Amino acid sequence: MISDLTLRDPQSAFRISLFDYLLRLADSCLILSQRLGEWCGRGPALEEDLALTNVALDLNGQAQLWLEYASQIEGKGRTEDQLAFLRDAHEFRNLLLVEQANGDFAMTITRQFYFDLWHSLLLQELLRICGISEKALKEVQYHLRRSAGWVVRLGDGTEESHTRMQRAADELWQFTGELFEIDAVDEAMVQAKIGPDPRTLQSPWMDRVKSTFTEATLAWPDAGWMQRGGKCGIHTERLGFLLAEMQFLQRAYPSAQW
Amino acid sequence: MNDWPLWEVFIRSQNGLAHKHAGSLHAPDAEMAVNNARDVYTRRNEGVSIWVVRSADIYASDPGEKEELFEPAKSKVYRHPTFYEVPDEVKHL
Numbered sequence: 001m002i003s004d005l006t007l008r009d010p011q012s013a014f015r016i017s018l019f020d021y022l023l024r025l026a027d028s029c030l031i032l033s034q035r036l037g038e039w040c041g042r043g044p045a046l047e048e049d050l051a052l053t054n055v056a057l058d059l060n061g062q063a064q065l066w067l068e069y070a071s072q073i074e075g076k077g078r079t080e081d082q083l084a085f086l087r088d089a090h091e092f093r094n095l096l097l098v099e100q101a102n103g104d105f106a107m108t109i110t111r112q113f114y115f116d117l118w119h120s121l122l123l124q125e126l127l128r129i130c131g132i133s134e135k136a137l138k139e140v141q142y143h144l145r146r147s148a149g150w151v152v153r154l155g156d157g158t159e160e161s162h163t164r165m166q167r168a169a170d171e172l173w174q175f176t177g178e179l180f181e182i183d184a185v186d187e188a189m190v191q192a193k194i195g196p197d198p199r200t201l202q203s204p205w206m207d208r209v210k211s212t213f214t215e216a217t218l219a220w221p222d223a224g225w226m227q228r229g230g231k232c233g234i235h236t237e238r239l240g241f242l243l244a245e246m247q248f249l250q251r252a253y254p255s256a257q258w
Numbered sequence: 259m260n261d262w263p264l265w266e267v268f269i270r271s272q273n274g275l276a277h278k279h280a281g282s283l284h285a286p287d288a289e290m291a292v293n294n295a296r297d298v299y300t301r302r303n304e305g306v307s308i309w310v311v312r313s314a315d316i317y318a319s320d321p322g323e324k325e326e327l328f329e330p331a332k333s334k335v336y337r338h339p340t341f342y343e344v345p346d347e348v349k350h351l
Binding site: 045046047048050051054145149153 | 262283284287289290294297298301
């Protein structure tokens with residue numbers, strides 16, 4: 001994947017950037033997985049309950065692979081479990097979008113659609129460098145098929161489903177700016193030919209959102225202030241509550257095993 | 259979502275085999291029914307192909323007509339191809 005030479009020095013700036021980059025990939029999957037898991041037993045229909053938790057499990061598996069890789073790169077002996085369960089909110093690098101509350105089904109589906117579309121575009125760019133992306137992309141293409149299908153059906157559904165979808169599309173829009181922001185970590189990955197410039201994902205993302213919203217009879221959300229910070233550990237207040245629940249067991253009973 | 263129609267799901271487990279009835283589920287339309295079938299019935303690598311049919315579109319035989327439909331075949335054992343000998347030279351029969 002990446003030559004040993006670049007990684008020989010554990011304190012190298014590149015190595016620290018790569019660790020950070022891998023945490024971003026892992027944490028967005030992990031946090032969204034935890035959110036979707038909250039639907040377990042509460043889905044609007046049995047079939048949907050299973051589907052949402054299937055997606056949650058896919059993302060959890062992907063998070064595990066990325067964290068394993070991150071753990072190797074960090075080289076400090078922290079396992080993937082320790083990375084998942086023993087970091088605090090400011091050390092998480094997930095997108096703000098994925099930590100937002102489930103809300104109603106419209107909110108969950110819209111969050112998923114915004115994320116799946118970005119996720120699939122990103123993984124296509126990462127395919128060249130990492131086997132994890134290849135496995136993940138197949139799963140994510142199905143996630144996208146499902147969430148995009150729901151956006152169209154609910155947007156172009158009843159008056160109530162349309163109203164709820166429009167509200168979700170508008171409300172979550174403020175968290176989509178961050179998906180395409182570039183910072184020093186991204187730049188280091190672009191230079192090393194590991195990751196894409198996030199800005200290049202924006203236009204295909206917009207095109208697909210536009211065509212899907214048109215089909216769903218949804219209006220284009222008003223561009224307002226875009227929230228940012230998740231990628232560098234500045235989160236909304238919601239992440240703390242999520243982590244409290246997710247990490248409770250390892251915090252209360254350190255090193256507990258199955 | 260209580261008004262979602264019921265669908266019958268048929269899964270083909272391998273190429274070359276026929277689709278077999280796997281169960282039923284609710285979905286708003288055919289495309290979502292295939293998605294749901296994938297999530298409900300192929301989680302453990304059960305299939306390579308999925309058919310869904312609206313349960314309402316299946317016309318079934320009437321259990322009350324069992325005798326006239328199926329009884330007559332019972333006494334006609336000669337319909338089983340077991341009354342001739344297969345020559346040794348014939349393979350793959």
